[in-house]
Every structure is written in structure tokens, then in C-alpha cells.
Amino acid sequence: EIVLTQSPGTLSLSPGERATLSCRASQSVSSSYLAWYQQKPGQAPRLLIYGASSRATGIPDRVSGSGSGTDFTLTISRLEPEDFAVYYCQQYGSSPLTFGGGTKVEIK
């Protein structure tokens, strides 16, 4: 089973700042089959990125994903108020699919 480790656990930033979230896999993720989700309190997760770098429908271009192999990054170039949430990475290249433990982006 591929273990995904997300860092940092919490990121304290101000609106307008750049957020850089890391997701590290215990083994190489096949074909860069990595997704990112955003979850706000009391809500379902929302798909942001799939295939490591492809934005989902309706996701603004200030959100981007990059990486391959074992190291992946989610970047939000300029934080908007609606971006403060918990972010999860997920690999779907190997069975069983697994999720990271999450990074909380909070207002500083």
C-alpha cells in the first residue's frame, strides 16, 4: 500500500499570499495518477486536480499541481478567502487507492 504524507500539517497564511502544499509518496505513483481535493467544514470534498497537473472543471488557474514519481505539489498562487480549507492528496495508480492525511490552510 502506498502511504501518502502531506506537509505541513497546518499552513498559516494571509489572503493574497502563495500556498505551497506537499504530498510525498512511499513508492512511485504510477503514471502520475495523483489527485488533490479541497474540503471545507461540513462539506464534501471537491476535486481540484487529477493526473497530478490537470485542473478539474471550474477550478481557477491560480490553483496548479505539479510533480511526478514520489513528490507532488499543490500551489495556490494568491490565496482568496474561499481557499482556506483542508486539502487532501490521493493516489490512484496502485491498489488500494490511498489518501494523505491532509493539510489545513488557515488564515494567519
Added chain:
Amino acid sequence: EVQLVESGGGLIQPGGSLRLSCAASGFTVSSNYMSWVRQAPGKGLEWVSVIYSGGSTYYADSVKGRFTISRDNSKNTLYLQMNSLRAEDTAVYYCARNGYSYGRSYWYFDLWGRGTLVTVSS
């Protein structure tokens, strides 16, 4: 509108059974891979089960032999039958549609329901 709406959660005693439903609108359940994903209170996400458009089913080891995923094409609804429930099954259960791109389905999730809470406790 494209959406998923779960129902059927509640408080159940250990060893009991519960059936969750997920009504889909705006797309056809049977044409997609469909999954259940759960989230224990204050915890992260855990994939539970998937049903392929062709009908094949797969389960996480933690629920194999106890949970059964199915669908009713006439009702455009996905189900999760949960038997022999344990305290560690307590979670919000989300119904999700697997992503589809470049002509095939994948195991990421592009549409989620709002979830239904299952609490296993005596």
C-alpha cells in the same frame, strides 16, 4: 442538475445492519464507475468500495465480507449494504462518481454527495 444525494445513515448498535442509498440525477449511474468513501469524525478520507459500469465490485480490506455495493439502474441509485457493523465503521459515508477522461474511467472522484452519518454505538 448533476448531483448525488445520500440517505439511510443513523445510529446502529454493533453487529447491526444498515443500507445506504445514493440517488443520482443529471447522469446515469450504470454508465459510470461509482464509489463509496468514508470519513471518521475528525479524520481523513478512506475509500470503501467501487462498482464498475460492467458490474465488477471491489472493497477495502477493512470492509470486505461485511459490506456489499450494488445499484438499481431503474432508480439510478447506488447502495451500500453494511452488515456486522463495528464501532470503527462510524463515519460520514460519501457517495462519489469516479472520474472519466481520455475515454476511460479512473479511481479519482469528480462528483461527491453531501454524505450521510453512520454511528455505530451501544
